[in-house]
Amino acid sequence: MTERRELPGGATLYALESHAVPLVSITIATRTGCALDPVGRDGLLRIALRMLRRGADGLSSADIEDTIDRLGAELAIDVGSSVTTLYGQVISRNVDAFVSLLCRLLSSPTVDEAELARLLRETRAEILEARDNDRSLAERAFRRAVFAGHPYGRSSRGTQSTLEGISRHEVAQSLATHFVRGNLVLAVAGDVSVERAARLAERIVMSVPQGSSTPDVTPEPAPVQGRRLVFVDKPDRSQTQIVIGGLGTSPHDADHSALLVGNAVFGGTFTARLMKEVRSKRGWSYGASSRLNIDRARHSFSMWTFPGATDAAPCVALELDLLQKWTQGGITAREHAFVSKYLVRSFAFDIDTASKRVHQLLDEDVLGLMPGYYGDYTERVLSTKLEEINAAIQARISPRDLTIAVVGTASTSFNAVRDACGELASATTVAFDAD
Amino acid sequence: MNREQIVTRVNAALASQACAVTYLGSHVFGDTAVQRYRLTNGLQVLLLVDKSAPVVSYSTWFSVGSRHETPGKTGLAHFFEHLMFNETSNLGAGEFDRKLEESGAESNAATWFDWTYYYEALPKDRLGLAVKLESDRMAHLVLREPQVTSEREVVTNERRFRVEDDVEGSANEELYKLAFTVHPYHWPTIGWMKDIEAYTPEDCREFYATYYAPNNATLVVVGDFSEPSLLEKISKAYGALTAAKIPHEDTHPEPPQTEERRVVLSKPTPTEKLLIGYRGPALGDVDHAPLSVLAEVLFAGRASRLYRSLVVRDETVTDLRGWVSTFRDPGLFEMYFTLRDGSDSRSVLAELDAEIARVATAVVTDDELERAKARLELSTLQGLETASGKAEQIGFYETVLGDPSGVHRRLEAIRRVTPSDVRTAARKALVPTSRTIVVVKPESGGAS
Numbered sequence: 052m053t054e055r056r057e058l059p060g061g062a063t064l065y066a067l068e069s070h071a072v073p074l075v076s077i078t079i080a081t082r083t084g085c086a087l088d089p090v091g092r093d094g095l096l097r098i099a100l101r102m103l104r105r106g107a108d109g110l111s112s113a114d115i116e117d118t119i120d121r122l123g124a125e126l127a128i129d130v131g132s133s134v135t136t137l138y139g140q141v142i143s144r145n146v147d148a149f150v151s152l153l154c155r156l157l158s159s160p161t162v163d164e165a166e167l168a169r170l171l172r173e174t175r176a177e178i179l180e181a182r183d184n185d186r187s188l189a190e191r192a193f194r195r196a197v198f199a200g201h202p203y204g205r206s207s208r209g210t211q212s213t214l215e216g217i218s219r220h221e222v223a224q225s226l227a228t229h230f231v232r233g234n235l236v237l238a239v240a241g242d243v244s245v246e247r248a249a250r251l252a253e254r255i256v257m258s259v260p261q262g263s264s265t266p267d268v269t270p271e272p273a274p275v276q277g278r279r280l281v282f283v284d285k286p287d288r289s290q291t292q293i294v295i296g297g298l299g300t301s302p303h304d305a306d307h308s309a310l311l312v313g314n315a316v317f318g319g320t321f322t323a324r325l326m327k328e329v330r331s332k333r334g335w336s337y338g339a340s341s342r343l344n345i346d347r348a349r350h351s352f353s354m355w356t357f358p359g360a361t362d363a364a365p366c367v368a369l370e371l372d373l374l375q376k377w378t379q380g381g382i383t384a385r386e387h388a389f390v391s392k393y394l395v396r397s398f399a400f401d402i403d404t405a406s407k408r409v410h411q412l413l414d415e416d417v418l419g420l421m422p423g424y425y426g427d428y429t430e431r432v433l434s435t436k437l438e439e440i441n442a443a444i445q446a447r448i449s450p451r452d453l454t455i456a457v458v459g460t461a462s463t464s465f466n467a468v469r470d471a472c473g474e475l476a477s478a479t480t481v482a483f484d485a486d
Numbered sequence: 487m488n489r490e491q492i493v494t495r496v497n498a499a500l501a502s503q504a505c506a507v508t509y510l511g512s513h514v515f516g517d518t519a520v521q522r523y524r525l526t527n528g529l530q531v532l533l534l535v536d537k538s539a540p541v542v543s544y545s546t547w548f549s550v551g552s553r554h555e556t557p558g559k560t561g562l563a564h565f566f567e568h569l570m571f572n573e574t575s576n577l578g579a580g581e582f583d584r585k586l587e588e589s590g591a592e593s594n595a596a597t598w599f600d601w602t603y604y605y606e607a608l609p610k611d612r613l614g615l616a617v618k619l620e621s622d623r624m625a626h627l628v629l630r631e632p633q634v635t636s637e638r639e640v641v642t643n644e645r646r647f648r649v650e651d652d653v654e655g656s657a658n659e660e661l662y663k664l665a666f667t668v669h670p671y672h673w674p675t676i677g678w679m680k681d682i683e684a685y686t687p688e689d690c691r692e693f694y695a696t697y698y699a700p701n702n703a704t705l706v707v708v709g710d711f712s713e714p715s716l717l718e719k720i721s722k723a724y725g726a727l728t729a730a731k732i733p734h735e736d737t738h739p740e741p742p743q744t745e746e747r748r749v750v751l752s753k754p755t756p757t758e759k760l761l762i763g764y765r766g767p768a769l770g771d772v773d774h775a776p777l778s779v780l781a782e783v784l785f786a787g788r789a790s791r792l793y794r795s796l797v798v799r800d801e802t803v804t805d806l807r808g809w810v811s812t813f814r815d816p817g818l819f820e821m822y823f824t825l826r827d828g829s830d831s832r833s834v835l836a837e838l839d840a841e842i843a844r845v846a847t848a849v850v851t852d853d854e855l856e857r858a859k860a861r862l863e864l865s866t867l868q869g870l871e872t873a874s875g876k877a878e879q880i881g882f883y884e885t886v887l888g889d890p891s892g893v894h895r896r897l898e899a900i901r902r903v904t905p906s907d908v909r910t911a912a913r914k915a916l917v918p919t920s921r922t923i924v925v926v927k928p929e930s931g932g933a934s
Contacts, residue, residue, distance in 0.1 A: 067934075071871065073867060073869050079845050104788075112788075113789065113794070117857065120861055121856055121857050121860055122860065125864065140868070140920065141864075169509075169801070174798070176757075176826045176827065179827055180756065180757060180804050180805070183755055183756070205921075209755050217496070286754045286929070287753075289650045289753050290651045320587050322580060322584050331579075331580065332636075334637070335639070335643065337640055337647055353704065359646055389584070389588055392590065395586045396588075396589055396591075396609050397592065397609075399539070399588035403541050403873070404871055404872060406871075439506070
């Protein structure tokens with residue numbers, strides 16, 4: 052059973068002991084994310100986190116990397132709009148030494164000028180390299196269009212221009228803003244007792260300054276009016292990447308759970324409507340799915356397919372038609388019964404490791420989800436009525452107000468795709484190598 | 487009840503001894519053990535009870551992969567990874583997935599050069615469904631024109647996704663095509679596009695009849711279940727299936743490579759990519775563990791030698807990776823470099839050559855060895871966190887090496903590696919005349 056402990060300075064710990072494998076996972080999350088990056092400085096927080104392992108407390112970047120490897124550990128970062136996570140895992144015999152290292156990284160980051168300059172050059176090279184990934188190009192175009200002018204539309208990685216000239220002072224300031232005791236939520240799971248986990252977590256918390264969390268002032272995003280096509284032009288594509296959608300759900304909506312169930316019928320499983328129509332019946336795309344992203348404020352609903360270039364236009368038309376039918380007609384009682392069984396029974400795989408179990412509670416905490424968001428999930432699914440689901444789909448998903456982001460070769464696919472979109476408020480083409 | 491008693495009880499309940507189960511012994515697996523059984527028709531069954539979560543992983547490993555295909559029919563093994571989710575004579579189209587999803591199960595499959603495997607992860611009370619569905623599709627798959635046509639479309643799209651429109655995928659395909667000339671590792675597991683487009687139902691029926699048989703398969707079940715009850719279900723469901731005459735494999739060993747091979751491709755990519763494949767050992771070869779350690783020393787993590795020289799010091803590379811293929815037959819020691827804008831593959835290759843010369847001369851340090859071993863231990867343990875992870879390791883090592891505990895034996899071998907083992911293995915494998923190089927150049931001359 053996961054235990055919740057209060058830590059000094061307002062931090063919180065979730066801990067769970069499990070001896071399934073001799074590993075310990077340690078997550079240090081902040082209740083703030085890159086939405087706090089200053090305007091024009093997209094990517095700052097991610098740079099600040101990466102700088103943690105580039106020098107601290109007399110240790111050079113090389114010393115830190117040597118130590119992580121020698122301990123049989125890994126350390127990863129994840130920067131979201133509202134939450135930042137440092138995730139570590141270590142062979143359990145070395146957990147004390149690993150925590151000592153984490154404390155040194157957090158307490159005294161060097162933020163060396165030369166290391167920072169090197170990291171910025173490295174990151175700019177990675178951004179350039181990301182142009183090879185058509186799916187991420189499609190997702191970026193979609194996110195920018197759906198959340199234009201909103202923090203959710205910004206990139207946690209940054210762009211070539213926003214990284215330009217990030218200073219040592221800005222990095223230090225960013226770390227000081229996010230890594231204060233009152234802003235931390237920790238999770239420790241695995242081959243360690245809860246008591247020992249609490250002592251380790253306390254050491255980590257005491258390594259950062261006192262301070263309280265910065266309130267999240269992210270506004271509710273405004274819906275985009277009408278249908279908009281954003282075509283990302285890339286040469287020599289035999290295939291397209293297509294992301295279609297708009298605003299979705301907020302975890303605070305009364306109909307949030309109902310919409311999650313409705314989406315599972317539409318595109319959340321291998322036998323869902325999208326997969327059945329796009330892949331099974333027509334063979335147009337290897338994958339076809341829909342998803343609802345969850346954050347503190349309302350986030351996106353999106354469909355994803357990747358048909359061959361010649362099937363792109365009919366695939367877009369089919370997806371729009373399926374979306375129209377889903378929002379107008381809702382789901383059937385049979386589909387509801389089926390997907391409820393799936394969602395309830397498959398929940399076993401959301402909690403089959405100690406790390407997964409403890410992270411659910413951490414997510415509830417840092418994202419401000421209602422208590423029991425995960426723990427009572429199966430009960431909520433079972434108690435959701437068909438009419439609630441269909442009302443939620445109709446209220447939240449608008450087939451009129453959609454962003455259609457496509458990566459493909461414009462000379463061969465643009466016109467046909469545009470014609471398949473129905474009435475468009477706008478249709479734009481952007482180069483795949485634009486910043 | 488001991489295993490002999492379990493088998494006696496299971497066999498006593500059978501209508502026919504043609505489905506009888508034999509207990510073949512146990513294999514130590516960490517601090518527990520995998521139990522091995524065999525049905526009369528040759529089906530191997532490996533069971534590991536693990537009650538750490540209320541779930542079960544059920545996988546079926548077939549000893550058939552792309553190495554068993556013939557030129558003109560490449561990709562058939564992978565094609566079955568799709569066909570097997572279709573109609574059987576007992577189940578309509580789509581019913582396989584529907585029944586599993588209704589039970590909250592996850593299912594998928596994978597194909598590689600040496601094997602194909604199918605798995606289900608189920609809540610523990612739904613295990614019987616996996617037994618029923620897997621035994622059914624092992625023998626009763628419907629292979630007619632509509633099924634083949636529909637999946638052919640899906641697989642051509644999968645190939646576009648993984649190869650045609652993917653820079654690394656297409657370059658990797660080229661590397662193996664060039665490195666292997668007579669061994670079937672020459673062609674990609676997904677198959678050549680022209681072969682995929684030409685599959686007929688007859689091709690599929692023949693392949694199915696040849697390789698999808700109980701005596702060519704191993705069931706691996708890991709999780710929270712009762713061994714006697716599961717064995718009874720398995721023997722009843724699979725016992726009546728007929729063994730096939732599995733053809734003797736007709737594989738030609740790849741002759742030694744005596745000169746460097748090189749190809750330059752042009753792709754719409756912002757920067758150069760460099761792929762190198764040195765002839766590497768088979769997974770079961772004594773040099774595999776030392777070379778895996780060397781791959782860590784040279785490529786893995788930010789403390790590795792080449793990361794420090796190429797990414798940190800020279801700033802000529804964005805990303806680099808190196809690993810030794812885990813195949814039944816000798817494969818490749820693969821290396822992959824993503825160059826920075828304006829950098830040239832010649833300078834990267836020169837740095838690699840200098841580093842290879844160094845490892846062939848001076849031994850790696852104790853500190854490097856310790857770090858490499860710790861990294862490999864961590865990744866091994868991470869692979870054993872879930873029931874599905876354990877099942878995958880058991881099935882993989884059983885199918886490739888005939889040893890379900892191979893993952894632990896490999897970890898022991900890695901712990902025994904000495905600096906001189908690494909040097910000797912490097913001297914043997916990292917020979918310039920036995921390497922193949924693929925350079926990918928940006929089509930328009932680069933990003934800037």
